[in-house]
Amino acid sequence: MSELQQTLVLVKPDGVKRNLIGEIIRRCEAKGYVVLDLKKIQPSRALLEEHYAEHVGKPFFEPLVEFMLSGDVVAIRLEGHGVIDGFRSLAGSTNPTSAAPGTIRGDLGREWGTKVVQNLVHGSDSPESAERELGLWF
Ligand code: IDP
Ligand code: MG
Helix, strand or coil, rough: CCCEEEEEEEEEEHHHHCHHHHHHHHHHHCCCEEEEEEEECCCHHHHHHHHHHHHHCCHHHHHHHHHHHCCCEEEEEEEEEEEEHHHHHHCCCCCCCCCCCHHHHHHHHHCCCCCCCCCEECCCCCCHHHHHHHHHHH
16 A cells, blocks of 8 residues: 655646646546645746756757746645655656546647657656655745
8 A cells, every 4th residue: 555645746837838737736636636735936947957857968858948947837745645656647658649548648738849748747756756856846
């Protein structure tokens, strides 16, 4: 059985611009997870470079940071038993073209021909990432 956890969810600039903040939070709450804290911010480059440190040096790193700088982001502290894997499951796989229908990325996302894939949300991928990322954003 999974323990009570918190994870960092981000609604990326594409989700904010498309007015999908409510729909994304609705799916989290409908699943039974609890929004403990939430804020809409324009992140700094320094925060984004820390947040995405694992991707430094990859070809999509700079486009990813530029994309995340292109508008407001909503940061959510989400709580529930097993929420780290559970939110990743709600979000769907990274590429929205192949993400399963029923998921946030599968139902609401698509490719737009951009250098970095725009896929609406971020979710922490492990307890270590969740602790690190929540510390950065909150
Ligand atoms: P995740 O968001 O599903 O955890 P990561 O591998 O951590 O995926 O990548 C971070 C973000 O970088 C993705 O959500 C996506 O926006 C972008 N990205 C990842 N891999 C690629 C790629 O191969 N091409 C373009 N963009 C990518
Ligand atoms: Mg990731």
